[in-house]
Amino acid sequence: MELRYLFKKTQSASGGTETPREDQGPQTPQGLFHKCTKCGETIFSEELKRNLFVCPQCGNYFRMYAGTRIDSILDDGSFEEWNSDLQESNPLGTPGYEDKLARLRDKTSLDEAVVTGKGLVNGHPTCIGVMDCRFMMASMGSVVGEKITRMFERATEDKMPVIIFTASGGARMQEGIISLMQMAKTSAAIKKHSDAGLLYVTVLTDPTTGGVTASFAMLGDIILAEPGALIGFAGPRVIEQTIGQKLPEGFQRAEFLRDHGFVDDIVTRTDMKDYLTDILKFHENKGKFKSEKVEKIKLPKSNTKLTPWDKVMISRGKDRPVAEDYIKQLFPDFLEFHGDRAVKDDKAVMGGIATFAGKTVTVIAESKGHDTKENIERNFGMPSPDGYRKALRLMRQAEKFGRPVICFVDTPGAYCGLEAEERGQGEAIARNLYEMSSLKVPVLSVIISEAGSGGALAVAVSDEVWMLENAIYAILSPEGYASILWKDSKRASEAAAEMKLTADDMKDNKIIDKIIAEPENLCENNMEVVVAQLRDGISKFIGDNEGFDGEELAKKRYERYRRY
């Protein structure tokens, strides 16, 4: 006999559970829990809210209400809403449309699918627009288009940046062709805002599709996305039905768009406010030049015994610092931006913005990896056309915002491959030379290791070009030179001497302006002395160019390259 049947149980005065429960008894209030649509876990609502509507179990991003979003981004009490009373129209006379809008207004307490206004992000003023999917899937009708357009017009007038959190099913069917015109109207307003040199940041959230993607969502100077957000023009179901194929996993997700060059960065909800704060800060132009403090540098003695071929080998050495190492040391607040807005994000080129000597600068770097794994990811520092186009995109951005461009050059050469040719490797390099020659901002290029041919020149048409002592700069590799001229690539060391590719040779030929001294066996552990010279030099470069005249710079640059 089991114990459970032998124990005497409680003699309850209440008569057990049959007694009808008093009103104040335990009950689960409505909305106490949320169920995660992805993992199915029941989540305590207060916890979900604290976690910014990200499932604590599986990391799934819940769609956020506009009001909650604004609370999570703007400083308390700083939001001032604009144009919440625009009159809705029913241009095509769609039956039942007005009733539907009225019902939604009641249910959501929103007047339309977007909330616009201005506020402060950690004290930095900005205009902000936030779309809310609860309102007809945040489709763009005339009121949505009008609110966004008015926000841009006012931002242009008041010289303010704009941040928009997008989410939309696309055009609003009920408003037909008038809805389509909102795409043109908003884009035109953004163009005016941009022409005034003002910043526009979009944050793409789940789902951003159709006419919104094909207008204001994709026009940000900086385009961010939330992890896993669905972003596309045509919806996945429509595409599948049209082409009769199953779409691959992750297709049209934020990560897919970043890898294909359309999203600058994917930012988690927890980091979003700080990230936007940095972007706003970097674009406020309030910074005054403040010379970087550099202790007196004790220059290493140069090794005069090295042959040109020795330098070729040193420049290719596996322990030599790569661009990323210099960026970490010189630009600790570097924000990396991805993609060429056309095909892909080429990791052989890194680019982004940072502050230096009190100023915002654009940093672009041809990037090798530290080891084989990283090198495969970075294609051994050989950029594809997409890499050059990313560089050019960021240079144009620098020009728009009037900030100096600092380039690090380190490539054996432009990537030689099928896709590179298909996408126009030659055109991409040519375009960079063409555009860089007249860029209206100061440009500095530093050759840190290998500068191979057109692939290097595509980021080195600059006001000043510097070179590390043991770096090399050449029309092609010594191996290639030997095999073309002497049909024997083994004579590369001989070729190296003949090619005049060392920093000293470059200085003599007035190709470069400055040589940065190196310690013996330069590596991450002893790079401080090189970093110090760069810090000092870049600081002077920025100081000398303070209050630069863009036309003058372009003219001088023209003359510099005219003389060869």
Add this chain to the structure above:
Amino acid sequence: MIKKVLIANRGEIAVRIIRACREMGIETVAVCSEADRNALHAMLADQTICIGPAASAESYLNINRIISATMTSGADAIHPGFGFLSEDARFARICERCNITFIGPTSSMIAASGNKAQAKKTMMDAGVPTIPGSAEAARTVDDGLRLADIATYPVMIKAALGGGGKGMRVARSRDVFTQAFLTAQQEAKNAFGDGSMYIEHYVEHPKHIEVQILADKYGNVVHLGERDCSIQRNHQKLVEETPCEALSEEKRKAICEAAVKAAKAVNYENAGTVEFLLEPSGNFYFMEMNTRIQVEHPITEWVTGIDLIKEQIKIASGEKLGFTQDDIQIKGHSIEVRINAEDAEHKFRPCPGKIELAYLPGGQGVRIDSAVYSGLEIPPFYDSMLAKLSVWAPTREEAIKKAQSALGEVIITGIKTNIDYQYGIITSPEFVSGNTDIDFIDKFSRK
């Protein structure tokens, strides 16, 4: 008054709570995992609901299932016991939102006590003595080094959201600080998902003294004397006693009054324990507040005659304390010995398995709190504590004799237990002399 209590726990504490409820005419609902269908608490309760698989995360730690069981059983209150969800502020908060009486403090009090840096600051402000060190939490080694200099070496590094000895390290000098900090922080991140570390002066050779508190919803707070819990292995207590021999009457008054002050500083309600470190010099420092019933509560019940679980239920029901500080008289001496299913000869590894025979003693002044019986299978998924033996006698000498005699009678066969190890402790001259501190087990094990 509460009519039906769901006990969100297992083992001897669940049994202890069921007994208290039964005596009060309150119905009981036990919850159990699939591994605990034959556990004593599951058989003893008026109603039992199996809430999931053996893993704690799927059963005793699963808030949703426990709330569902409460709703379906019609219970109007939950007693969380100790461990599991007892100090989970979110659980208490959900109970509050669902109008379920949580037998314990409010969720905000639990949250406030759970963050040790914040709790220490509150105590400093209230004038309760705290260990020298900064109230600020360190996230980086550099921060840590700076705070360690303020606290003065040796320093203790511990997780801001920690407990149970995880994420704790002592650094005796600046040279070894970095290594200790990084190790502790990694542990903290693994265990609690947070790497905020708290750094304070390390008090050497202290006694662990804790004061039992009862507070009702109307601001009445009393203490029920102290407990000396210095005999610990890896921060797990083994033997506890009350009163503490090392305290003079004057010092006892000071430490107990500090505990009351601490409870008042956070507007505490229900049963709680304020932990202090007592230095050989006689200085004592607030460590933390435990916002739950403690394992070792029976020794306080012995010397005060107050049933702490019943008091918890009465307070949660909204009753006023039925006594004042003056009514509480500490009488005699009590000692508790914990009996665990672990192999003392092999690093105290847990030893689950089937109990062939359990013979537990009795007699005047002997109390057993246990959930074992002959034939019970001890599952490997939970804490290894099997039983608590506690004794009472008019003097410490007599209490020790009684504890030795009673423990000598305990027979549990089929699995390995720490009974012999514990017998060794309570018969050792060091224990008998009363000259114990928290390094006792280190010295005892080395012998």
